[in-house]
């Protein structure tokens with residue numbers, strides 16, 4: 001059987017910011033299709049990993065290691081070039097332009113665009129078409145998330161990096177976002193940071209778990225989710241038969257200061273399967 005060539009290969013990635021050694025030799029690959037999920041307790045460095053891949057480490061930060069997309073090294077490449085060449089990014093805080101309309105937000109993001117691209121986005125998100133003249137700042141959190149995802153889909157992507165798209169959203173909207181990502185991932189591989197294990201269960205084929213600045217586990221997502229003890233030890237949560245799946249316990253030794261009750265905790269529900277629409 002021929003070996004699957006990853007779309008992205010991260011090797012020995014180390015990031016130091018403000019004296020903190022946040023990533024300490026992280027290595028993993030992203031499959032050329034489907035969803036690879038990056039997991040870990042709060043503050044272990046999931047966002048830092050995505051941002052390092054994109055060349056968005058803050059000024060003064062130190063990045064070591066290699067990142068390759070296909071046969072190309074991404075190290076030292078400016079972010080705008082990576083994006084132009086097909087690395088799409090949906091950031092955690094969505095970053096829509098609040099004072100601009102939905103249509104203006106989409107226009108700003110478009111590199112190639114054209115009506116087929118808009119048709120594709122509006123087919124996935126009919127609401128964006130209906131709300132074209134509404135200011136993005138007045139959209140609900142779920143609608144802003146749809147705009148953030150729709151915006152990146154206006155362009156041709158080889159890989160999408162999506163950071164906690166369901167954070168802070170109501171269960172029904174979590175389901176809608178999961179459905180959209182499922183459809184998106186048919187065409188484009190996705191590296192997804194996600195805290196909601198019901199969404200992970202629905203979408204992810206592969207999983208990478210970070211702990212204390214390193215990869216603590218990687219493999220098939222269903223294997224991780226099947227092993228309650230493994231999930232508990234890596235993520236601090238139980239899965240099988242449990243009603244909800246918060247991953248909000250800071251990693252031991254992590255520099256995280258984030259609060260488990262800061263509103264960013266993953267959605268809880270009497271049925272996590274229900275939350276993810278399955």
Ligand SMILES: Nc1ncnc2c1ncn2[C@@H]1O[C@H](COP(=O)(O)OP(=O)(O)OP(=O)(O)O)[C@@H](O)[C@H]1O
Pocket residue numbers: 017018020022040041042043044045046047048049058254255256257258
């Ligand atoms: N610019 C920065 N300056 C100082 N510390 C930072 C900076 N960026 C990240 N950190 C610290 O690095 C650690 C990892 O942060 P990161 O946002 O990558 O974690 P995360 O796994 O995405 O967390 P969460 O699940 O809470 O979003 C945290 O302790 C954070 O406080």
